[in-house]
Amino acid sequence: MEKKVYTKPTINKIEFAMASKYGSPLRTQKVRRDIDGIDVHELTEKFGSPLFVFSESKIEELYTKLYTAFNSRYKDVTFGWSYKTNYLNGICKVFHKLGSIAEVVSEFEYQKARALGIEGKDIIFNGPYKPYNDLKLAVKEGAKIHIDNFFELNDLEKIADELNQTINVAIRVNMDTGIYPQWSRFGFNYESGEAYDAIKRIYETGKMNLVGLHTHIGTFMLDANAYRLATTKLMMLKEIAEKEFNAEIEYIDLGGGFASKSHLKGIYQSPEVVVPTAEDYAEAITNAIYEHNKSKRLPKLYLETGRALIDEAGFLLTSVVGYKRFPDGKKGYILDAGVNLLYTSTWYNFNVELDKRYEGENEPSVLNGPLCMNIDVIEENIMLPPLDRGSLLTLSPVGAYNYTQSMQFIRYKPAVVLITKNGEAKLIKEIDDLATINYKEVE
Numbered sequence: 001m002e003k004k005v006y007t008k009p010t011i012n013k014i015e016f017a018m019a020s021k022y023g024s025p026l027r028t029q030k031v032r033r034d035i036d037g038i039d040v041h042e043l044t045e046k047f048g049s050p051l052f053v054f055s056e057s058k059i060e061e062l063y064t065k066l067y068t069a070f071n072s073r074y075k076d077v078t079f080g081w082s083y084k085t086n087y088l089n090g091i092c093k094v095f096h097k098l099g100s101i102a103e104v105v106s107e108f109e110y111q112k113a114r115a116l117g118i119e120g121k122d123i124i125f126n127g128p129y130k131p132y133n134d135l136k137l138a139v140k141e142g143a144k145i146h147i148d149n150f151f152e153l154n155d156l157e158k159i160a161d162e163l164n165q166t167i168n169v170a171i172r173v174n175m176d177t178g179i180y181p182q183w184s185r186f187g188f189n190y191e192s193g194e195a196y197d198a199i200k201r202i203y204e205t206g207k208m209n210l211v212g213l214h215t216h217i218g219t220f221m222l223d224a225n226a227y228r229l230a231t232t233k234l235m236m237l238k239e240i241a242e243k244e245f246n247a248e249i250e251y252i253d254l255g256g257g258f259a260s261k262s263h264l265k266g267i268y269q270s271p272e273v274v275v276p277t278a279e280d281y282a283e284a285i286t287n288a289i290y291e292h293n294k295s296k297r298l299p300k301l302y303l304e305t306g307r308a309l310i311d312e313a314g315f316l317l318t319s320v321v322g323y324k325r326f327p328d329g330k331k332g333y334i335l336d337a338g339v340n341l342l343y344t345s346t347w348y349n350f351n352v353e354l355d356k357r358y359e360g361e362n363e364p365s366v367l368n369g370p371l372c373m374n375i376d377v378i379e380e381n382i383m384l385p386p387l388d389r390g391s392l393l394t395l396s397p398v399g400a401y402n403y404t405q406s407m408q409f410i411r412y413k414p415a416v417v418l419i420t421k422n423g424e425a426k427l428i429k430e431i432d433d434l435a436t437i438n439y440k441e442v443e
């Protein structure tokens with residue numbers, strides 16, 4: 001049989017043009033030797049590879065920047081940390097220390113917030129399914145209940161009877177903000193009049209007071225103007241509720257959705273160009289409140305920003321465990337981290353940084369994970385110099401959603417480290433072991 005010889009592929013013109021915009025594609029290398037001053041090898045030697053690493057300083061920088069953008073324009077603003085974005089206790093504590101209350105979407109997130117010492121009144125309870133007993137407990141504890149649907153409204157009427165109290169509630173509202181596909185799954189629709197009907201129902205039964213209006217228009221929103229429209233619609237609803245039903249709306253909540261500096265696949269320009277600034281978002285929302293406020297008092301403003309406050313503060317260290325040459329000539333690296341840990345790799349191209357400069361020309365490469373699954377691909381086409389077994393890569397930004405959505409599948413979940421503001425690498429989650437995998441099995 002004739003022996004097939006694989007030749008090194010040449011990169012095509014488009015790849016060349018794209019890569020050469022930032023320097024020679026054959027030589028460019030992004031190198032990162034440390035995170036917040038701690039050597040990446042020192043981190044994996046101590047805590048294992050792969051390893052999630054979070055920077056407290058970066059979280060604080062992102063928080064301060066966004067908070068200042070809002071607070072300098074609008075005094076009464078509070079952030080609610082979106083637990084699902086990253087609910088590791090060590091991370092939630094950082095946000096609570098910075099002044100965030102909690103925003104939760106399930107019973108266990110609610111319990112987590114309570115266990116961290118957050119009082120019910122400082123918990124925003126969102127989400128399309130709130131089990132009855134958990135909803136009742138949240139009502140008893142004075143949480144901010146954001147009603148998603150008419151079934152939940154029914155439950156709350158029953159709870160009001162059972163507890164013999166009038167319940168303060170907010171409703172979730174979905175709407176057209178010019179962003180498609182529209183997120184219409186959550187809450188009551190604005191344009192169809194459903195949101196109005198929900199308010200009417202609240203006041204017909206007299207078992208609840210409407211004190212807040214909430215919307216979450218989507219995630220990774222690249223158009224700040226959508227928030228201007230969303231705020232305008234909430235303010236109009238506020239006016240109606242106050243005029244027609246004598247409601248006293250204490251707050252409006254614009255949810256989350258501000259984009260982080262991730263590189264969305266299919267978008268050629270860099271995040272620095274396409275992602276609105278903190279000021280853009282703040283200007284859009286606060287101007288619309290001032291413009292449309294018809295009451296004596298301005299409403300309190302809540303935001304439930306997730307990804308924009310943590311994505312860039314999170315890194316994943318992953319080691320090359322082997323490589324092979326694929327039939328199309330590309331170099332295929334096997335990493336010890338894959339889609340099990342990087343759920344967001346479907347949508348984003350990560351920054352890939354090397355632990356040192358490598359000799360040799362870059363060549364088209366593929367980054368595969370360690371799973372026995374064909375879809376376990378982190379990067380399908382990336383120019384890399386010849387790496388060795390043991391080369392350590394830093395992938396970023398990965399701070400939002402990746403840890404909470406990571407799968408317990410085939411491999412143990414890795415440890416998580418927080419680099420504190422005083423430069424200490426603090427273990428906030430241990431690496432899983434067989435006991436974690438078998439936990440709660442009864443055979």
Ligand SMILES: Cc1ncc(COP(=O)(O)O)c(C=O)c1O
Nearest residue numbers: 082216219256257304305306307
């Ligand atoms: C109700 C609610 N609030 C806040 C967030 C956080 O969104 P983001 O991470 O896009 O800021 C989400 C996420 O989808 C959400 O569903």
